[in-house]
Amino acid sequence: MTPPAAPRPVSPVDAVADAYVTTSARLNPVEATSLGVPGHERELTDFSPDAAAERAAAARSTLLALEGLASADAVDDVTGAAMRYALGLDVELHDAGERTRLLNNIASPPQQVVEVFDLMATDSEQAWDDVAARLAAVPASVASYVASLRSAAARGDVAAVRQVEAVIVQAQEVADPQRSAFTRLVRGADAQRVLGDDHPLRSDLERAADAARGAYADLARVLADELAPLAPQEDGVGRDRYTLWSRHHVGAALDLDETYAWGLEELARVQAEQAALAEQIAGPGASVADAAALLDADPARQLHDTAALQAWMQATSDAAIEALDGSHFDIPAPVRTLECRIAPSHTGVIYYTGPSDDFSRPGRMWWSVPHDVTSFSTWRERTTVYHEGVPGHHLQIAQAVFERATLNSWRRLAAWTSGHGEGWALYAERLMAELGFLDDPGDRLGMLDGQRLRAARVVFDLGMHLGLPAPAEVGDAWTPQSGWEFLRANVNMPESMLRFEYTRYLGWPGQAPSYKVGQRLWEQARDTARQSAAARGQVFDQRDFHARALALGSVPLAVLPGALAD
Template sequence: MTSPATSPRPVSPVDAVADTYVATLARLNPLGATYLGVPGHEREMTDFSPDAAAERAAAARSALLALEGLAPADDVDEVTGAAMRYALGTELDLHAAGENERLLNNLASPSQQVVEIFDLMATDTEQAWDDVAARLAAVPAAVASYVASLRTAAARGDVAAVRQVEAVIGQAREVADPQQSAFTRLVQGDDARRVLGEGHPLRADLDRAATAAREAYADLARVLADELAPHAPQEDAVGRERYALWSRHHVGAALDLDETYAWGLEELARVQAEQTAVAAQVAGPGASVQDAVALLDADPARQLHGTDALQAWMQATSDAAIDALDGTHFDIPAPVRTLECRIAPSHTGVIYYTGPNDDFSRPGRMWWSVPHDVTSFSTWRERTTVYHEGVPGHHLQIAQAVFERATLNSWRRLAAWTSGHGEGWALYAERLMADLGFLDDPGDRLGMLDGQRLRAARVVFDLGMHLGLPAPAEVGGAWTPQSGWEFLRANVNMPESMVRFEYTRYLGWPGQAPSYKVGQRLWEQTRDAAREAATSRGQVFDVRDFHARALALGSVPLDVLRTALAG
């Protein structure tokens, strides 16, 4: 691969198709443009109506048609063509199946996207606040377009499970509440007061727009309660056909779902056994995992109190990892060395990452959404989370791709994302940090295994619940909402409110949660295959070089990754 330090690679016809598609996608999905860091659409909202979804599908179809007959100029083009055909192809399959119109869940549907996009917007200048005001004023139209899609799907009998409808009703009512609303916090926050001052004309515009946006969410809650909830099915499971489609999209490879379920059970048992061994190191011979957890949670040296302390610890831990890894196990470009750790405005319990924009003026950020009832935090649980979201996890992976301007087109750098690749790498990165000695403290290692156990358990839960597969004996032989809940509670070491959110998430977003652990498995298999190939040629396998080549690819479907890194 050409490095950013060398002359830029010439733009090929394949690159031109990819770059044109990103520009079209940004125009048709302004929220996506902001998320990807593509400028020029900050004042706009995405249209979620069926007609707009059809237009986005047509753009994907046109891009695929444009690729036909184009001879790849080099190996970069080979990967671009394969990745676009897979990724855009699965998006078109989801559109044809009506999945876009009925999309409603507690984490990853338009109802959350419209609110969360404001977290990524600049708020440090008067112009930035003018952009915020314009986008905020467009919220009612965006919500109305989303309602139009939900009604279209409902007219043909496609309504999300009642559990998801009720979850989003609760979220929408919170956004509509003047006291709790993220819109209220946005326009009345410190940034607005500092930049605009008390009598600035924009303050009135922002207040009016926030009021209209809250009212739009009140309307959304009423539509969901009055129109969708009465017709929403009680059954959470989506069945094999829909599950297979979503799984191909999230993983970036077609899985043998039954084999994956069996592997998930084996992997869960393996991690549990490893946890037991480490628990004995923490709490003495014969100690249970619960004994070790209680001991660690009682250790004042491993406790943080309040979100200010959490944010400071996240930042210090992230900065230390970057300093330790740069120049030893990775070569981290200067712009990628900056990672901001923030407390999110929401309160779901989710920890997530957002990438830098195209010129790194907006850095990569790690966000922690802290539930209202969580006020203390255990560092032994969360050190591995910082590595997952930061370096060498998501931040190194995503920001490195953005940095590869000399080699990769804008689709590869900014818009390409496959959960199995990205989340699989982040779990792979956790294990890598353990292998490199960063989690030698038994408590920290138990925290890593705690996360690995969660990811293995949800492979079992997600596949078992949605496909109705035979349940393990400890579940009672059958997957039901209650037995599934008890299974998660037994395997997930989180406050109950966070487990409840995760439980609802898995039931409403089929195939996504397993993509983490399945992706890690495929990453490890790809690395091991590359090692075997090098050995067969009489060469010494260089894992640092393997990681550099892998990160330089950007996020690609895992089927494409295996081919690109073969040998």
């Protein structure tokens, strides 16, 4: 294995970037824990309008500090370009009121406050004391969020009623003593193992959990009594708001109409690929549904509870790391550890959380299993493990954390662009097919299932939010019902999970297309590198291309081509 590089000298640009991470962690403790930055485990984020303005001011001052600083090297060039893009968009979103009105079923403060506890250490008395302190901070954090929602509502900015109603249901579950994630946390196995029955912290935890549940009960009432009556029925956000969010999520400015047309073409291409494979699996004339039914009936491809799912995830992930390291990638020792877990929530989301800065908390793949889902088909999900794990999110994010010798803390920990990150993970799925890891026809059909979902999301998201002309299979126009039927026809998942996804796309404009659009731009970057090598009379080295790309960390896709060229 290549010996570690000598540490790169800290430049003035690095110093500005590192200072911004420190400031951001102080102003947003939830993000600090997510990034693995220590020191804020007993705090929660203030979501009030004043606090949002302070975070925007920190971004502005950082951008100002970057002005006039000379780059010491190519690393600084990329840092400057990436920070100007990302922080500039953060300021634009704040100025447009998007941060203080944020409310959806997946990526807004009500979910962030609950989910941050999943990332906290629970292996010592001190860790549980931190949990108790953070739980006690939930009421103030939720109240600050309510203040932002009321401020936004006063100026006429309220999320669509579909999102308000979805979060009411979520808040009511968190408030329910029997179903609450807070209840499961303080009465779970880790608390029992570390604290036992009679530890003084037990009463502190119970009191704090009770107050936290009460805060979510209050949130549910505010949403139902104050926001729901003001919330618009219309889900679509329109072109101006969509363009802003798309630039943020993708990390590049898209021609939205061209992207919509491409999405329709890409969906048709994947559908045709699936149809041909279905006949290979189930015989001439068989449909994709016929092939899926045949695969679902295969006992060798079935898992019957979450314990079996977790064990299969871990085994599949471990096998991928073992097979890829030293052949297609050079995976550093700390990055070889990936924990696969069943999430305490029940939304249907599958997600990844990165390691802490020192790797004491490893990267983790989480599967949030709905209450009504009790069996799992491995042919559908093998590609998901590659997406969330290796060579997908885990390899990309943990590799960036590992690049301490070269990258500043913002580049390693805080720089995240969905189009770059989710695009890489979707690119990684196709890559695994190219490398022969999805040669089994069932597993390959599962990969195409995921590709079809992501292509359909490009069409659905742009069509619904922008009111674009509907394709023939949708009907006369995009409506909530025709959009739902379009997703049902193109997405193969349990209805409860699809309902969650449908609501997610409508409440998080521009994010869902970033996967497939990002994959497109990653594939274009690889094609460019291959063509450049040929022009120089060289053989394209894909392993080297991936190593250089991963060493960059996450950058806006507008910055990626220049960064790879450097």
